[in-house]
Amino acid sequence: MSERISDCLIDPADGAERNVEKLLTIAESLMRHAEQSSGERGAAFEQFRRAAALEDRVRQRTRDLEVTLKLLNEANSAAERARRDLSQAIEAIEEGFALFDAAEVLVLSNSRFCRDLVDALPFIRPGISFSDYVDLVSRSSALALPGGVTPKSWATERIRHHRQRQVFNVGLVGDRWLQVSEQRTADGGTVILQTDVTDIIRLEREERGKLLDDQARIIRATLDHINQGVGIFDADRRLVGWNRRLAQLLDMPVTLLRMGTHFDVLAARMTRQAGFGEGFTADALWAWARKAAPRGPLSFELRHGSGMVLDVFAQEMPGRGFVMSFTDVTRERLAIHAMLRANASLEARVAARTEDLEAALAEAERANAARARFVAAASHDLLQPLSAAKLFMAAARDDAEAPRLRATLEKAHNALVSVEGILGALLDISRLEARGAAVEIAPVPLSVLLSQLTDEFAPMAAAKGLRLDILPSALTVSSDPTYLRRILQNLISNAIRYTAKGRVLVGPRRAGRFVRIEVHDTGPGIAPEEREAIFREFHRIQGSASASEGMGLGLAIVERACALLDHRLSLRSVPGTGTCFSVELALSADAPVHRDAPPDIPEEPGDSSDRIVLLVENDADLRRAIALLLERRGVGVLEAASGEEALDLLEEIGIVPDVYLVDQQLGDGLTGVETVAMLHARHGERPTRIITANRTAETRDAARAAGLEILYKPIDPEALAAFVLQGG
Incomplete structure (x- = not known):
């Protein structure tokens, strides 16, 4: 009943404002009636009031729904407009355009996409897979397949390009070309662009042809102006290029130097006119030219009967052709021969001078060696009496009681020391200057x-x-x-x-x-x-x-x-x-182990009254001087002139000395080192010194090998006395 009353009261044709006015009037009347009534009439009013509130909510929801539907319609219109705009934009692109989604399915494309593939175009529609698209293109009659390439192999290569996202060209019949570029979208799809590059490729081909023509003219001009003869042969060994200098050097007639002349014809004429250099033959030249495998560079000489020498160099070019160059090296060869003759003459002169210099050097070395031997011998001969003089002078100085005489003897001793220093220095200089010291x-x-x-x-x-x-x-x-x-x-x-x-x-x-x-x-x-x-x-x-x-x-x-x-x-x-x-x-890498050597001068000289020294010295004056010096120090001296005499002396008297002083050079018999070895073997080891003026390495080696130390002449009296008094 209430719904029918509402339908009567609210007329949609009146509009929203008119219906609201009706409802407000009804509500005001009901309010007044409610104030005048009570009981059942009050409950009825409350029910009516609730119905009115529910009606308001329904009306508000209706308005909200209408707004929502309006917005949805506007959004659908905007999406449709955007789709139309995208389609128009894609269609406006000059290149062919296609979009495949992440599942490799065509979503949309423009009319230029695969436009030239007339037989495949009707089947390329949204929803086709990428593999089906490639298969259609590979079997299209508009596709210009390269020689030896099948549709299946072309499709396989196309899929490889797709996976690697490469930019590549596709040839079409009628000498047309498409450049294909693929790009990945953010959601994993693929965008394909097809650009017609026919005009660009044709222009490049034309420019390349012009460039080759220009290069050919430049090469021709260069060949005609260089001083070398040049011949160019193709893969069939036929002449395809040459210069005027080649005809001059080979003396070839015009009838031979023409396009297409076979290499064998030219080679035969060359071999008749000229001979090959050493180590090369005509067979080797023909074998190189006819070689099926790649040829390495070839170089040889041609010698004309007129005396002209040509240096020939041949090298293979791409495509199995080859080029040969001929250079006139006559002047260089003549200069080399002249230089060789001059060198031979110079070498002979140098050899003669070298022999003279070697002879002079050998003579100088012999003279230097003789001088060194003379200085060494003279020094040795001088050091013997000098040592004796020093020892006699030291003994006389020790015996002198008068101060003036003692001072005079001291000056004489110092003079002998100076002479000793001069002789020692001269001997050192001589040894250092000797070759191979x-x-x-x-x-x-x-x-x-x-x-x-x-x-x-x-x-x-x-x-x-x-x-x-x-x-x-x-x-x-x-x-x-x-x-x-x-x-x-x-x-x-x-x-x-x-x-x-x-x-x-x-x-x-x-x-x-x-x-x-x-x-x-x-x-x-x-x-x-x-x-x-x-x-x-x-x-x-x-x-x-x-x-x-x-x-x-x-x-x-x-x-x-x-x-x-x-x-x-x-x-x-x-x-x-x-x-x-x-x-x-x-610094030395290895440090030797040295035994502590006893000091040369004892801190507390002991009693030397019973000390006996065996002195072996073949120079009588020096032997006497040493003995005199030692005897004045209270030392007993047994004298011998040779090693054999010393051994016999000790056997005869049966006394073993405390100290051995043995000269190294004892004449024709035993040496000092050999004498000491026999003395130690027979009578036991004793403190020993080898006495010598010979400072050569041989003497040092012999003493070192025997474990002996050397006391060099001229003998220092104090050092000698210190050694003997110390007892070794």
């Missing part, structure tokens, strides 16, 4: 060497009032021990000699794998203009307080010894302040 490189512990030098030079420095500091070192260097000792002796003695006051400092400095032994002094220094001259023989610094001392040979010996041992010698000096000489040596 023997050196023995061995580990040299600096602790022993520096200790010996301290004992040797401390008295000399103290006598001049100088402070001598020789710093100890535990390092071991690689050098010849004898020459190294001589080098440092000369440097230290020079420093003491030329230093009037102050000090002399000797010390090693380690520098990586090397040791630099430095000798500093506070002497007058060396002027720059003197620093080269000081290494010459017999040169002494002028104006020095000690210029009159020495012979000027010490630094000459140092320089030669350092050069022989490959030790770097350096000099730093400040005039008026001092000088520093340094010798750089390599």
